[in-house]
Amino acid sequence: MRTMSNEASVVMSATTTMPSRAKVGMASLIFMESAFFAAFLVTYLYYIGKSPDGPQPLDCLELGPVLFNSACLIASSVTVVFAVKSLARGAVGAFRLWMVVTILLGLEFLVGTGIEWRGLIEGKGLTLQSNAFGTTYYALVGFHAFHVAIGLLMLFGMLLLSLCGCINPKRDHMRVDIATWYWHFVDVVWIFVFTLVYIIGKVPQGGSL
Amino acid sequence: MTTTPAHSDPARSDPESSGGASTERLTFWEEATRWTLSVDHKKLGLMYIAAGLVFFLIGGVEAAFMRLQLMKADAGIIDPETFNQLFTMHGTTMVFLVGMPILLGFGNYLIPLMVGARDMAFPRLNAFGFWLFIFGGILLYFSYIGSQGLYGAPSAPDVGWFAYAPLTSRTFSRGNSTDYWILGILVSGFGSMTTAINFIATILCMRCPGMKLMRMPMIAWMMLVVAGLVLVAIPVLTAAQAMLLLDRSLGAHFFDPETQGSAVLWQHLFWFFGHPEVYILILPAFGFVSEILPVFSRKAIFGYSLMVAATVGIGFIALGVWAHHMFVIGMGPVLDSFFAAATFLISVPTGIKIFNWIGTMWGGRLRFATPMLFVTGFIAMFVIGGLTGIMLATVPMDWQLSDSYFVVGHFHYVLFGGTVFGIFGAIFYWFPKATGRMLDDKLGKWTFWLLFIGFTLTFMPMHVSGVLGMPRRVYTYEADRGFELWNMISTIGVPVQMAGILVFLWNVVRSLRKGEIAGNDPWDAWTLEWATTSPPPEWNFDRVPTVTSARPLWDLKNPEDPDAHYE
Numbered sequence A: 001m002r003t004m005s006n007e008a009s010v011v012m013s014a015t016t017t018m019p020s021r022a023k024v025g026m027a028s029l030i031f032m033e034s035a036f037f038a039a040f041l042v043t044y045l046y047y048i049g050k051s052p053d054g055p056q057p058l059d060c061l062e063l064g065p066v067l068f069n070s071a072c073l074i075a076s077s078v079t080v081v082f083a084v085k086s087l088a089r090g091a092v093g094a095f096r097l098w099m100v101v102t103i104l105l106g107l108e109f110l111v112g113t114g115i116e117w118r119g120l121i122e123g124k125g126l127t128l129q130s131n132a133f134g135t136t137y138y139a140l141v142g143f144h145a146f147h148v149a150i151g152l153l154m155l156f157g158m159l160l161l162s163l164c165g166c167i168n169p170k171r172d173h174m175r176v177d178i179a180t181w182y183w184h185f186v187d188v189v190w191i192f193v194f195t196l197v198y199i200i201g202k203v204p205q206g207g208s209l
Numbered sequence B: 001m002t003t004t005p006a007h008s009d010p011a012r013s014d015p016e017s018s019g020g021a022s023t024e025r026l027t028f029w030e031e032a033t034r035w036t037l038s039v040d041h042k043k044l045g046l047m048y049i050a051a052g053l054v055f056f057l058i059g060g061v062e063a064a065f066m067r068l069q070l071m072k073a074d075a076g077i078i079d080p081e082t083f084n085q086l087f088t089m090h091g092t093t094m095v096f097l098v099g100m101p102i103l104l105g106f107g108n109y110l111i112p113l114m115v116g117a118r119d120m121a122f123p124r125l126n127a128f129g130f131w132l133f134i135f136g137g138i139l140l141y142f143s144y145i146g147s148q149g150l151y152g153a154p155s156a157p158d159v160g161w162f163a164y165a166p167l168t169s170r171t172f173s174r175g176n177s178t179d180y181w182i183l184g185i186l187v188s189g190f191g192s193m194t195t196a197i198n199f200i201a202t203i204l205c206m207r208c209p210g211m212k213l214m215r216m217p218m219i220a221w222m223m224l225v226v227a228g229l230v231l232v233a234i235p236v237l238t239a240a241q242a243m244l245l246l247d248r249s250l251g252a253h254f255f256d257p258e259t260q261g262s263a264v265l266w267q268h269l270f271w272f273f274g275h276p277e278v279y280i281l282i283l284p285a286f287g288f289v290s291e292i293l294p295v296f297s298r299k300a301i302f303g304y305s306l307m308v309a310a311t312v313g314i315g316f317i318a319l320g321v322w323a324h325h326m327f328v329i330g331m332g333p334v335l336d337s338f339f340a341a342a343t344f345l346i347s348v349p350t351g352i353k354i355f356n357w358i359g360t361m362w363g364g365r366l367r368f369a370t371p372m373l374f375v376t377g378f379i380a381m382f383v384i385g386g387l388t389g390i391m392l393a394t395v396p397m398d399w400q401l402s403d404s405y406f407v408v409g410h411f412h413y414v415l416f417g418g419t420v421f422g423i424f425g426a427i428f429y430w431f432p433k434a435t436g437r438m439l440d441d442k443l444g445k446w447t448f449w450l451l452f453i454g455f456t457l458t459f460m461p462m463h464v465s466g467v468l469g470m471p472r473r474v475y476t477y478e479a480d481r482g483f484e485l486w487n488m489i490s491t492i493g494v495p496v497q498m499a500g501i502l503v504f505l506w507n508v509v510r511s512l513r514k515g516e517i518a519g520n521d522p523w524d525a526w527t528l529e530w531a532t533t534s535p536p537p538e539w540n541f542d543r544v545p546t547v548t549s550a551r552p553l554w555d556l557k558n559p560e561d562p563d564a565h566y567e
């Protein structure tokens, strides 16, 4: 059979422009997770102002602590960029340091959410069972926190791999970069959740959108 | 083309050698271990299809019992509780454990071969997705033995495949059969999502040199759009099921109207998944038609780029029509009109496909081997199902016909006459590639005609009984309603279809042992999978092929007149 090797060399160069499967895979995962959160966000929106009885958003949600938590999470998105940049330069020490900072910031967010929840449950008597507000609030914020935890596990895994010397800056910095996309995604979702729950959602009882 | 030429390597064409890799005989356990641990997209694809066919038989038996009960008025064969379980399990099985896995299985088997790749982008993720699907399926059916309810609680899910609230609340669904339904579908849904990620990454990143997007086989386009729909639709179902699980397990109030929850919200979330799901189930079958029809018409597909555009268009519009399943809940004239209009709109790209297929057949040298018969049957029946779909999208007609047997007739024309016939066409078409042996054509034609006649007998009369007012999901009806004749005909079709399936199974068993040796390219086809051996080696291609047009094997066979000249 006829070979096409002469043409192959020409077309070969064209195929190097094909996107990396890691990028496409991660982008698809993020797209999928976005659809998941969209369902919860829409559900939250739908139930705003539809809780005649029980604790109300206006009485329960305080901006102070959650603003600090949010600042930590957003800062962690910046520090993780520093980590990736350091790795790309080959500065493994700086990479580890920034990863530790990122993980600590992420942990602060989770612990902060935990403290906030304890205040809500013990102080305001708001639980998943209280009313539509409690149901949608804990589900939305809880699923987000769950994804923060997944992201933290990924970051922690990369830190461990780096500590055992399994991450080669030259070979792996792209992979590490792509893995951190997930962390940025979790961050962006929080901005949506925060805006919906702590700003839009704090309408007085009886009001709806 | 640098792959092994046809028939030149008898050792490779020998179907006894597993994957062309080795010829040594393996014991049953060694073979089973090899399949279980495999990350090869071809083995996974075949396991998907085989598992899907097993569930197809189970779902078919469930349907047969329902038809037996409905054969005549006031039949006392099956009690109402069991009947509820039967239609729930039948629907759930056919959608999640038959349609999805078989179509995803074909995608798994074909995509790498057809775009010239050695495997999927993420082979281990692929295996993970398959075993999740199996686990989900087993979990759903385990409810029959594992589900311990309160006194009088059912053992298997009985809330319908769409599990409408508040039927699924603790109050009305006691015991844990509904939890089995949630968890089984949740787990297999995770499997579908990982597979979709794999499809997208493979199609976008793993194509062989020269395989531009607009040179891909139509089926790759269809699978790409399907994967996109899976990524949007399944997570929404997962979210809805997570909410339902919270309601049932932790006392949340998402869907419980007694405590400010909204039953309508469940319908919106479910159908936002449910309608794209219909296209997830039909688009791969469109892909089968678009591959098989040209080969048996001896013409290139008519209007390739228009076909691609129509596919992408369907993908987008499919996300905006879901509430046509909800006209009877009273959404008001604005929403009703919007969703009716969107649904009419989607018939435009679908119509384009039908015309392109007819255009492909027009003036061709048609050869009605079994795959072509199924594909032609597909077009005819899909048109009928599509037309009744347009009737149902008309709001006043829907108010009359919703939840009647007319709807059952409609979607079986789409999903059985469409998807299942497409699947059978695909099995007959690609069986030689996967096994190295042909399925018997004569038995295949028996299968086709038995299925076709049985199908028409069963589902055509449902339109009539539906118009006469027979509701869906009833376990019996009274004698004086005028339903009896039509139900009797429907039931008579069942054994005819069963005979067709039995002939098919016999055909598979017989052909695996002594079917005619297929060779690499038994249909004289044009896509890349026919360039390698049958069955293909584990690495698919000895040398990664290079293509210069949408029909690489045409170029190879007709060097004096390659397609590339016309691009």
Ligand SMILES: [Cu+2]
Binding pocket: B274, B275, B278, B321, B322, B324, B325
């Ligand atoms: Cu629909």
